[in-house]
Amino acid sequence: MEKILTKQSFPEWIEKLSAYKVYAPIKKEDHWDYEVVEKAVGLDPAYGNAVLSPKKIIFPQREVLFEFGSQTKEGFDLKENLPEDEAVVIFGVRPCDAKALTGTDKVFSGDFEDPYYRKRRDAATLVGLSCNTPPSKNCFCLSVDGSPFSKTGLDVLLTDLGETYFVETLSDKGEQLVNAASAFFSDSKKKEKKEVEKLQIDAEKKIVRQVKDVKSLPGKLKEIFDSSFWDDESLSCIRCGICTYLCPTCHCFDICDEVTCEYPLAGKRVRTWDNCQFPDFTMHSSGHNPRPDKASRLRQRIQHKYNYFVERYDEYQCTGCGRCIGKCPVGIDIIEVLNKVNEHGA
Amino acid sequence: MAEEFEPKIVAFLCKWCSSAGSDLAGVSRMKYPPNVVPITVMCSGSVSPLYILSAFNQGADGVLVSGCHPGDCHYIEGNYYARRRIALVRKLLQYVGLEPQRFQMSWVSAAEGQKYTQVIQDFVDTLKPLGAQKKLRRKK
Amino acid sequence: MVNLEELKSEIKRVLGEGKVKYFIGYRRSTGGLPAAPFFMKETEDVERLIWDPTCIANLTRFLDDEKKRKARQKEPDTRPIGIIVKGCDSRAINVLLQEEFIKREDVYIVGVSCEHSGMVDEKKLAAKMKGKAVAQVDFAGKDNFAVTAADGEKTGIPAAEVLAGRCVECKVDYPVVRDVTFGEELARSPGNAFKSVEKIEAMSVAERWDFWKEQFDKCIRCYACRSVCPMCYCDECVVDTINFAVTAQTGAKEKAQKIKWIEKSPATSENFFYHMVRAMHLAGRCVDCGECERVCPVDIPLRFLNKKMEKEAKELFDYDVGMNPELPSLVSSFRDEDAEDFIR
Numbered sequence: 001m002e003k004i005l006t007k008q009s010f011p012e013w014i015e016k017l018s019a020y021k022v023y024a025p026i027k028k029e030d031h032w033d034y035e036v037v038e039k040a041v042g043l044d045p046a047y048g049n050a051v052l053s054p055k056k057i058i059f060p061q062r063e064v065l066f067e068f069g070s071q072t073k074e075g076f077d078l079k080e081n082l083p084e085d086e087a088v089v090i091f092g093v094r095p096c097d098a099k100a101l102t103g104t105d106k107v108f109s110g111d112f113e114d115p116y117y118r119k120r121r122d123a124a125t126l127v128g129l130s131c132n133t134p135p136s137k138n139c140f141c142l143s144v145d146g147s148p149f150s151k152t153g154l155d156v157l158l159t160d161l162g163e164t165y166f167v168e169t170l171s172d173k174g175e176q177l178v179n180a181a182s183a184f185f186s187d188s189k190k191k192e193k194k195e196v197e198k199l200q201i202d203a204e205k206k207i208v209r210q211v212k213d214v215k216s217l218p219g220k221l222k223e224i225f226d227s228s229f230w231d232d233e234s235l236s237c238i239r240c241g242i243c244t245y246l247c248p249t250c251h252c253f254d255i256c257d258e259v260t261c262e263y264p265l266a267g268k269r270v271r272t273w274d275n276c277q278f279p280d281f282t283m284h285s286s287g288h289n290p291r292p293d294k295a296s297r298l299r300q301r302i303q304h305k306y307n308y309f310v311e312r313y314d315e316y317q318c319t320g321c322g323r324c325i326g327k328c329p330v331g332i333d334i335i336e337v338l339n340k341v342n343e344h345g346a
Numbered sequence: 347m348a349e350e351f352e353p354k355i356v357a358f359l360c361k362w363c364s365s366a367g368s369d370l371a372g373v374s375r376m377k378y379p380p381n382v383v384p385i386t387v388m389c390s391g392s393v394s395p396l397y398i399l400s401a402f403n404q405g406a407d408g409v410l411v412s413g414c415h416p417g418d419c420h421y422i423e424g425n426y427y428a429r430r431r432i433a434l435v436r437k438l439l440q441y442v443g444l445e446p447q448r449f450q451m452s453w454v455s456a457a458e459g460q461k462y463t464q465v466i467q468d469f470v471d472t473l474k475p476l477g478a479q480k481k482l483r484r485k486k
Numbered sequence: 487m488v489n490l491e492e493l494k495s496e497i498k499r500v501l502g503e504g505k506v507k508y509f510i511g512y513r514r515s516t517g518g519l520p521a522a523p524f525f526m527k528e529t530e531d532v533e534r535l536i537w538d539p540t541c542i543a544n545l546t547r548f549l550d551d552e553k554k555r556k557a558r559q560k561e562p563d564t565r566p567i568g569i570i571v572k573g574c575d576s577r578a579i580n581v582l583l584q585e586e587f588i589k590r591e592d593v594y595i596v597g598v599s600c601e602h603s604g605m606v607d608e609k610k611l612a613a614k615m616k617g618k619a620v621a622q623v624d625f626a627g628k629d630n631f632a633v634t635a636a637d638g639e640k641t642g643i644p645a646a647e648v649l650a651g652r653c654v655e656c657k658v659d660y661p662v663v664r665d666v667t668f669g670e671e672l673a674r675s676p677g678n679a680f681k682s683v684e685k686i687e688a689m690s691v692a693e694r695w696d697f698w699k700e701q702f703d704k705c706i707r708c709y710a711c712r713s714v715c716p717m718c719y720c721d722e723c724v725v726d727t728i729n730f731a732v733t734a735q736t737g738a739k740e741k742a743q744k745i746k747w748i749e750k751s752p753a754t755s756e757n758f759f760y761h762m763v764r765a766m767h768l769a770g771r772c773v774d775c776g777e778c779e780r781v782c783p784v785d786i787p788l789r790f791l792n793k794k795m796e797k798e799a800k801e802l803f804d805y806d807v808g809m810n811p812e813l814p815s816l817v818s819s820f821r822d823e824d825a826e827d828f829i830r
Contacts, residue, residue: 275708329777333515437798
């Protein structure tokens with residue numbers, strides 16, 4: 001279904017969605033962040049991309065898995081804590097971030113389906129916003145099978161045509177969203193469709209950064225696993241968690257017990273984000289750490305995204321959003337590293 | 347009528363003076379409010395800011411650090427270090443928006459059972475109107 | 487003015503003579519700014535060295551890495567490492583010397599003076615350029631920067647408009663400890679060095695709480711503030727879930743009894759705990775290099791927190807951070823006349 005929505009009607013559309021919890025990017029000091037919309041307004045034309053992708057809604061940083069209490073005759077007193085049944089709609093999702101979620105879907109819905117993730121994912125409708133201009137100077141989605149107009153993982157895709165949005169519904173969930181306020185939408189004409197196609201071609205030209213010869217990376221990465229290359233590349237790494245926490249595809253987590261009362265026993269088992277760049281991520285209880293230095297941790301991040309994940313799921317675990325490049329405190333640039341990998345030993 | 351709010355105070359008392367002072371108050375059968383959880387430490391200088399923040403985190407409505415008077419420290423100068431450190435903790439707590447009355451320090455010697463009861467009584471009286479400390483408290 | 491060629495030849499000389507193991511400086515990052523830390527091992531590496539107002543990173547943070555690397559090696563190379571420091575960075579070295587974390591002979595210090603201007607704040611510059619990408623920023627005489635946009639257009643911008651907050655409130659913008667200095671050591675008076683803090687002090691208790699709650703609730707606990715800090719060199723941090731002091735000899739009981747001060751969940755109470763513990767640990771040690779605030783991905787104004795401690799140290803105890811490595815540190819010293827008006 002292809003429709004046209006005027007920008008004036010956009011807030012009214014949001015207001016019609018009272019059955020949903022609506023998230024949209026909200027401007028903070030110097031960044032954007034997805035937050036629950038309290039008052040419907042239009043999408044700011046200055047919006048680039050949010051500092052944290054919609055991952056933070058689908059796979060929240062903290063998830064209570066279950067609550068536990070004292071042991072009774074029947075066993076421990078346990079109470080599962082699945083997410084509430086609540087339909088969510090997220091506006092302004094960039095195509096790279098939506099595509100990232102399809103990768104994470106594979107991880108959490110493989111042999112074992114993660115009910116917490118699944119429930120939140122199924123409840124969410126993603127309304128994308130195609131990138132007429134790249135949101136960041138570090139965008140490189142074209143190198144990793146993506147596009148500024150990619151529809152993968154989205155339910156609706158909006159394209160900004162100046163006064164109006166060109167609206168494409170891409171799933172049943174998406175159609176429902178449009179049908180909730182069908183009066184605001186008019187049918188699209190050929191001319192508008194043409195315009196979108198032209199915008200896409202222009203947008204792709206504006207993406208300047210690229211990973212060279214990306215297809216050869218998995219093989220190359222296997223070869224240089226033991227190379228001192230990683231020592232040199234990681235010298236300036238400070239082992240913080242920015243690159244991974246901001247990454248839309250990173251999904252590692254830790255599970256902790258938060259005991260609220262020692263006696264009678266009570267507490268929660270909680271899942272929180274965790275991250276391969278922290279030294280304690282791989283620390284064994286014996287004191288041995290198989291990834292003892294920055295080099296092995298940087299290697300892990302790159303290898304996971306461009307080798308291990310490709311081996312397992314036949315796609316990159318990177319969608320080219322450029323967050324890890326722009327926010328790295330010491331200017332470690334994944335594109336630069338990957339291009340060096342390709343040249344290494346050549 | 348709703349029950350009156352009873353604040354919970356965590357008091358870090360040095361073993362040599364303030365803890366002995368509280369003992370004196372006890373054996374002398376002086377009366378003071380039962381709102382204190384006393385924790386005996388070896389010296390007021392051994393009270394890490396971590397203990398104080400942790401007490402608030404675990405739900406204390408007020409925290410008291412009490413040690414020997416200047417010049418009386420069993421370890422000669424522990425309480426001087428404490429004085430400096432606690433001053434900084436106090437400023438920090440105020441700076442982030444905790445009510446300044448919630449954190450106090452006192453000098454109570456082993457002979458000052460009376461003063462100890464007074465310190466506690468006054469602390470409880472100041473804390474009551476403030477109500478429960480929810481700002482830094484961990485949500486259960 | 488700092489002459490980049492002279493700076494380069496000095497570093498080449500030192501590297502060439504084999505006096506140092508490697509030299510830490512700055513190179514242009516792929517994004518243009520800020521400059522990235524740059525580890526030079528060979529004299530030909532030095533060609534890529536830069537010195538301009540984008541060299542904002544405090545490189546002394548890597549002295550911790552070097553110390554830990556050395557500790558792991560059986561036969562470590564004991565030569566010093568070379569490092570480029572600005573005024574604020576040099577004060578960090580003083581604190582590390584004061585705490586005997588490093589020895590003076592462990593580092594060969596090349597100091598550079600900021601000569602009355604300072605470093606560019608990336609965000610302020612972006613706002614000033616209205617979204618136009620910047621390729622390069624250069625010093626352009628007193629209190630001016632020359633900005634080259636990605637499309638080649640050049641503009642002059644008064645430094646004051648895009649200066650990093652730390653530089654606006656900087657008291658000593660030349661290195662206080664160094665082996666050699668480039669640029670002039672000019673006295674400077676920033677006026678009120680604690681202006682940013684006073685804004686928050688003027689708020690009511692409730693307003694202050696609301697301010698900090700909003701800020702700390704944003705925290706995602708990536709620990710970039712801790713990781714970038716030259717003072718956060720502890721082997722084990724209060725927020726780490728695992729005891730790094732474990733060895734093969736550590737018993738199960740000891741491991742199980744590790745105190746869990748803080749939950750991993752990014753809740754209000756836990757985020758406050760983390761940032762307050764960090765502020766306390768930096769009291770009298772923070773040199774206001776402002777790196778924690780710069781790297782924060784969610785823009786928490788951490789300088790306001792650490793600067794407050796610096797202000798109290800100055801006002802209550804007349805203590806200047808990082809000016810004299812011979813003095814005892816703030817919390818391991820006292821004066822008889824320290825204030826005790828708050829004690830009963």
